[in-house]
Amino acid sequence: MLNFVITRELSGTLHLEPSGVTLHFRRGILDAAQGHEPLGQILLGRGYLTEEVLSMALQDPDLLGQNLIFSGILPLQHVQEALEHQAELALAAALYSAPARYTLRASTAFLPEPRANLGGTHLLAELVTRDEHLPLRSSFHIAPTFGDVHVPHDAWQLLRCCNGRRTLERAMQVSGLSPVRAREAARYLITRALIVQSAVVGLRLIYVRLRPATGTYQPPAALRANLFLRHLDGVTDAWTVAQKLRFSLEEAATLLVNLYRDGVVDVVRGQRELELLTEEF
Structure with missing residues (x-):
């Protein structure tokens, strides 16, 4: 589902149960995460704040990052780094503990700055680093592209088998590649957004x-x-x-x-x- 949201550049919130984690996406970019590690605790852990300063700033926890920046307590860079780390922790938790249920709600309203801004190839690479995270049971087809595209031979062998009906696992099997080479080719194609999941x-x-x-x-x-x-x-x-x-x-x-x-x-x-x-x- 995460791969689908990112490659289709969807906007909205993805709520995971029973963890209670909510991921905020803006056109496929992960902007923030709620319900996992509080932003204030991350700032404390990095030594950016003291307990006293955090207590004062938490008078409006929903706008903690903005309050810290506008009041001159922290620079924008420190808050953005903490937000990015917060989003990465929540993403890791989502990957290693599959939710029993998730709800994606579309939205055209985006979170204000500062944002984590995790997206593109960085986020896709994070999703498919490990073998168990490859969406093997999803069907993929060639993504719309503009201009010339040059891919390695193994990636081409797999690319031509992704017809939107075969699962990724089946496409890897019929590609003629060894399992190891097929997995590497799949990671290459997904992280470069050369194939996208079927709308199924x-x-x-x-x-x-x-x-x-x-x-x-x-x-x-x-x-x-x-x-x-x-x-x-x-x-x-x-x-x-x-x-x-x-x-x-x-x-x-x-x-x-x-x-x-x-x-x-x-x-x-x-x-x-x-x-x-x-x-x-």
């Missing part, structure tokens, strides 16, 4: 429900489409519905897009993710 991942973030009945409404002709539609209640995400009905994710994506195009469902949450899905299906 967005099913986890899409909540739709049947539109109110009208005189012109015609139910889907296909039995499986009707079955799928009956479980889309606006409370359960489309991914969970597909798992419950034992539909493949591709079938669920196709059915959902058709229902959306026919005007049968209303989008409760995940409008952008559904639009991305519509472009691919």
Whole structure:
């Protein structure tokens, strides 16, 4: 999911349960993290503040960084370094302790400066450093690019197998590369944003429900489409519905897009993710 948010340059908050950590993203850039290590404790640990000064500054904890800068207590650089470290700690916790549930809420409002500003290749490299963090079960396809792109031979061998339908693991298997070389090629392509996850991942973030009945409404002709539609209640995400009905994710994506195009469902949450899905299906 983190890889999807970053490569698709999504904006909003990603809330992780049961840890209570919330990651704030701005067009795929990690701006801040809440609910893991308090900013004040990080500043204390770095020796930037004393307990007395921190107690005074915490009168408005939501604006701690700004208060410290505007009051002249700390320079901008020290606060930004602490915010970056805070975000890195929260990200590491998210990677090593997979959440039981997560919620991504889209937003066009961005946090004010100072921000952690963790993004681009740095953040993607952090995500896929270890083998267990490679999103092997996600489907990837070639990312839109402008101008000439030059890649090593191994990366090209894998790149040509990423068709948006195969999982990354399957693409690595059919690439003809050894497992070690295939993993290195996958890291190369992901960190340079040459491949992006299929929009099928967005099913986890899409909540739709049947539109109110009208005189012109015609139910889907296909039995499986009707079955799928009956479980889309606006409370359960489309991914969970597909798992419950034992539909493949591709079938669920196709059915959902058709229902959306026919005007049968209303989008409760995940409008952008559904639009991305519509472009691919």
